Amino acid sequence: MFGKLASAVAALLAACALTFSDGASAQGAFPNKPIRLIVPQAPGSATDTIARLVAAEMSQILNQQIVIENKPGAAFTIGLDMVAKAAPDSYTIGIGPVGGLAISPNMVERLPYNILRDFQPIALISRGHLLLAVAPTSDTRSVKDLIEKGKKDPGKLTNASSANGSPGHVGGELFKHMAGIEVVHVPYRGGAAAINDLIAGRVDFMFESLNSISPHAKSGNVRALGVSGDRRSPAFPELPTVAEAGVPGYSAPTWSGLVGPAGMPRDVLAKLNDAVNRAVTTPAFKERFGQIGDEPAGGTPEEFATTIRVELAKWADVVKRSGAKMQ
Secondary structure, three states: OHHHHHHHHHHHHHHHHHHHHHHHHHHHHOOOOOEEEEEOOOOOOHHHHHHHHHHHHHHHHHOOOEEEEEOOOOOOHHHHHHHHOOOOOOOEEEEEEHHHHHHHHHOOOOOOOOOOOOEEEEEEEEEEOEEEEEOOOOOOOOHHHHHHHHHHOOOOEEEEEOOOOOHHHHHHHHHHHHHOOOEEEEEOOOHHHHHHHHHOOOOOEEEEEHHHHHHHHHHOOOEEEEEOOOOOOOOOOOOOEHHHHOOOOOOOOEEEEEEEEOOOOHHHHHHHHHHHHHHOOOHHHHHHHHHHOOEEOOOOHHHHHHHHHHHHHHHHHHHHHHOOOOO
């Protein structure tokens, strides 16, 4: 009898302890120290811009510092590998752009992680476009002009991108394939360097995320020809989509989201997801995104996971058809 009573008391105490642990976590035990946010691209890149915007808002919501760490290189894999291999305590998370989660996995032969197995999607942060642009001194004034120039002098046009395996790389390769022209891809180590060479006229054109190149387009430092998505950008309503401007069916939208390592505690995952959803609706975040042309997203971890799966399959087909390769 005493043994059964002792067992019952022990079970009750264990249940209480579990309840207290869950309750303490729900009451905000996380985060009780700074959070590392890994950015798999260079400072000043499109991904870096999004990371800093969302981190600024999330740090206020979570009442904890979020420390940005830029870890560029190897087609996003250096930074994302750090996230995949981090302890699943949610104190190391990362920004997962379309280039890192859906494009480069189809171009890198031996990834050190599995996109669908080793990451926990937290929430989608933004959706947007690539901007097709040329130098301000270029005589190219439309998408059709660019295509005609490419057909007149095959292999002479140069297409800059922020990196091998970036959306700008594959967006340019898809453009080349669908327009029927030969183009030389020139990869850079970050979008800022590529944009600077475009402004100087050292490369002919580039596809780059709106959130890094739109200020240059608005100031006239580059000439915008079109946007890559399925509809026009609210920030550039006068600009046609590339599909409208001469390449029917062309579509290369962008997106970025927050990811962590697989195995994150569910209550902490819910807290981070809530922080992202609240961050993207703040006036400061919406105002900045309204200026650059991207759109705040948000949503559940499950919805973001679905986006990754669908886009991974889509870009596998695009990479295969376009012939894009890591250089």
